[in-house]
Amino acid sequence: MWAAAVAIALSGCTTVVKERVVVHDHPAIVRQAPAPIQEVIPPPPASGYAWIQGHWAWRDHGWQWQPGHWYLGAARPMPALIVEQITVAPSPAHFWIPGHWRWRHNEWEWTRGHWER
Numbered sequence: 001m002w003a004a005a006v007a008i009a010l011s012g013c014t015t016v017v018k019e020r021v022v023v024h025d026h027p028a029i030v031r032q033a034p035a036p037i038q039e040v041i042p043p044p045p046a047s048g049y050a051w052i053q054g055h056w057a058w059r060d061h062g063w064q065w066q067p068g069h070w071y072l073g074a075a076r077p078m079p080a081l082i083v084e085q086i087t088v089a090p091s092p093a094h095f096w097i098p099g100h101w102r103w104r105h106n107e108w109e110w111t112r113g114h115w116e117r
Contacts, residue, residue: 028086029095031063039068050075057102058111066103076108084113093117 033056041051052075054068084099099113 028089030086031058031095031097033058033063033098033100037065041068042070044070048072052103053078055100055102057100058097061116071106073106075106078108079110082110086113087115090115091117 036056037054039054044051049070049072052069052071055066055078056063057066058064078101081101082099086096089096094115094117097114097116100111101108102111103109
């Protein structure tokens with residue numbers, strides 16, 4: 001009798017966990033930015049200018065080089081890249097654009113990685 005009571009009590013304590021399994025039959029395609037272009041930095045136009053280094057930015061479905069330039073005012077150097085996790089592609093036709101820094105509105109702005117097709 002006692003064994004039956006224990007069996008009944010324990011039967012209510014079982015839990016079945018189902019995990020979603022994602023199978024990749026194709027590797028993610030990542031469109032990395034090209035290597036930076038080496039620029040010759042000209043002398044500043046006057047004191048009080050900061051050099052904004054040239055960099056690649058994703059625009060209009062492609063990497064476009066943004067040339068370095070002098071900026072009137074203080075500016076911090078481009079920060080280190082932020083490592084992002086690549087999520088599951090919405091379809092095999094999509095490719096991943098990694099996150100990157102770009103100079104915008106007189107400061108460095110992080111553009112998050114995303115899928116495009």
